[in-house]
Amino acid sequence: MSEPLPDRMQAVVVHGPEDYRLEEKDVPRPGPGEMLLRVEAVGVCASDLKCYHGAAKFWGDEHREPYVQVGRSPGHEFVGEVVAGDEEAFAHHRVAIGDRVACEQIVPCEECRYCRRGQYWMCGPHDMFGFKNFDGAMAEYVLVPIRARVHQVSKQLEPHHAAFAEPLSCALHAVERANISFEDTVVVAGCGPIGLGLILGAREKNPMNLIALDLDDDKLALGKACGADLTINIREEDAVARIKELTDGYGADVYLEGTGHPSAVGQGLNLLRKLGTYVEYSVFGSDVTVDWSIISDDKELDVLGAHLGPHCWPAAIKMLEDGKVPVEQICTHQFALADFQQALDLVGDTSGASVKVSLLPGRRG
Incomplete structure (x- = not known):
């Protein structure tokens, strides 16, 4: 039986860059x-955060159309309890009232060239929870269309731990793109939520050496807890020189970039060996310039992108349910929905005060 639903709810609403407001809306x-x-x-x-601060990727510029829509509620990393729906929805998603589910970020159209070829994560229209055509979950309730990709998650997990399935699935997809071999030296740039997911995923591939880079010793210690063999604080040590020293002067086999900082791109190109593999996951807030001759004439690198977490959600959820992810250390801060601005500001704090920040809409003050 569906529970009685309230008429109104609280939700964060986008009005423009640096103009997000907590409002009362009808429960859909x-x-x-x-x-x-x-x-x-x-x-x-x-x-x-990049969207909040007005990055051109979301708000558009002379090269691109706006992607985020004013009036939407943001939030695409979420879990929730099924409280209403019809039999068609329940049968399609194989769920029932009371189940806990997570939804993939994208809501594929199922009709474009990419969807017809099974490449749904690159869907042409690219509707996305929290950005385009569908409200996200910075709200007390969120509507799930039949085209959404839905995954059940154990209720034994804390809600904010279960919601980490989204960034973890994205990281696992980037790891899959790298085609890591047992003999590889793999370098992960960044020990934030995505970087830690990259380390966790790469550890499951069991390369010979797994090296984590960051500017913060506490986050590097967390990288160790996620499976890194070696950590390098790039504020204190030349990562390129150190990695070449560890690899007889050749350089790393694989570089996984998860910082979103422009300097990490050139760093990766320089520390890779010839014929190495570079995988870029990050969303950048500004344009990045590199020496493309490193990619071509100097090293003949394989440079790959990674977008979303296709086909990796079941593995990410299983890793969480099996206790393979140190979520107690990763999920550092939780806020009530009314405190969303504090949460955004904390994510933007460059002092390293947080790792994964979440909102719990059921929490009061």
């Missing part, structure tokens, strides 16, 4: 094929 009622979730937790992503 699911139509045919739709479900309603009571949001238990929603992570604050670095891309949420």
Whole structure:
């Protein structure tokens, strides 16, 4: 049985760059094929912060159309309890009232060239929870369309731990793109939420050496806890020189970039060996310039992008449910929905005060 639903709810609403407001809205009622979730937790992503600060990727410039929509509620890293819907929705998603589910960020159209070829994560229209055409989960309730990709998650996990399935799945996809071999030296740039996911995923591939880079010793210690064999504080040590020293002068086999900082791009190109593999996951807030001759004439590198977490959600959820992820250390801060501005500001704090920040819409003050 569906629970009685309130008429009104609180939700964060986008009005423009650096203009997000907590407002009261009608609780959405699911139509045919739709479900309603009571949001238990929603992570604050670095891309949420870049959007908040007006990055051109989201708000557009002379080269691109705006992507984020004014009037939307942000939030794409979420888990919630199924509280309403019809039999078509429940049968399609194989869930029932009371189940806890997580949704993939993208809501694929199922009709474009990419969707028809099974490459749904690159869907042409690219509708996305919290950005385009569908409200996200910085709200007490979120509507789930029938086209959404839905995954059940154990209720034994804390809600903010379960919501980490989204960034973890993204990191696992980037790791899959790298085609890591047992003999490889793999370098991960960054020990934030994505970087830690990259370390966790790379550890499952069991390369010969797994090296984590960061500017913060506490985050490097967390990188160790996630499986890094060696950590390098790039504020104190030349990572390129150290990695070449460890590899008989050749350089690393694989570089996984998860910082979103422009300097990490050139760093990766320089520390890779010839014929090495560079995988870029990050969303950058500004343009990045590099010497492309390193990629071509100097080293003939394989440079790969990674977007979202296709086909990696079941593995990410299993890792969480199996206790392979030190979520107690990763998920450092939780806030009530009314304190969303504090959460955004904390994610933007460059002092390293937080790792993963989440909102818990059911928490009061």
